[in-house]
Amino acid sequence: MDVEGPHELRLVGERVDDRRVSPAVAVGLFLGPLLDRLSRRGLMVVSDLVRAGVFFTLPFAQTAGQIVALAGVAGIATGFFRPAVYAGLPNLVDEEQLANANSLIQTSENVSWTVAPIIGGALVAAAGPDVAYWINGVSFWSPRCFCCGFRQRSSRARSPSVAVTSAT
Numbered sequence: 730m731d732v733e734g735p736h737e738l739r740l741v742g743e744r745v746d747d748r749r750v751s752p753a754v755a756v757g758l759f760l761g762p763l764l765d766r767l768s769r770r771g772l773m774v775v776s777d778l779v780r781a782g783v784f785f786t787l788p789f790a791q792t793a794g795q796i797v798a799l800a801g802v803a804g805i806a807t808g809f810f811r812p813a814v815y816a817g818l819p820n821l822v823d824e825e826q827l828a829n830a831n832s833l834i835q836t837s838e839n840v841s842w843t844v845a846p847i848i849g850g851a852l853v854a855a856a857g858p859d860v861a862y863w864i865n866g867v868s869f870w871s872p873r874c875f876c877c878g879f880r881q882r883s884s885r886a887r888s889p890s891v892a893v894t895s896a897t
Contacts (some may be wrong), residue, residue, distance in 0.1 A: 754803055756808025764809065769817035776810035777869045779803075788859040812819035 731794045756764075764772065790796045814834065822830045852861045 738858060751807055752804035754808070756805055756812075759809075761812065764812050765816065769813040769820075771810050772813035773817070776806040776813070779806040780810075781866045781869035784862045787862040 772827065780803050783799045783806070787799055790799060815831075818830055818834065819827055849861050849865070852864065
């Protein structure tokens with residue numbers, strides 16, 4: 730991709746950031762009730778596969794417009810992924826551990842937002858952007874192997890308020 734000067738590069742970066750964040754917010758606002766009716770595990774797997782596809786496609790993008798469009802697709806997929814993660818967490822941990830689990834998710838997300846650009850920048854400087862895109866694509870593809878292995882606990886097993894009474 731040819732970018733003519735730092736001003737144009739800054740504008741492309743702003744467009745990519747807008748296309749990455751705005752769709753996620755829109756999906757949450759307008760499709761939230763629909764997302765609650767779908768399989769959380771399925772949403773996470775499909776979202777990660779779409780985001781992996783975006784990053785596997787980025788090395789072939791020739792224009793800034795293509796990069797911005799791909800960022801939009803990644804943003805939409807993220808808009809499906811995050812609510813599924815947050816809503817599915819109570820099915821994976823006990824109620825007593827829920828606050829710690831939420832803290833762990835938020836902490837790891839914030840650390841990755843801080844550290845990943847540094848690692849990405851070093852990788853781009855050392856090997857070029859295509860290698861960084863491929864590695865990031867793998868980072869979205871590989872968790873699907875783990876996600877499919879999670880088993881949900883039944884709602885009866887985690888809800889002590891459900892009492893079974895006998896008619897005898």
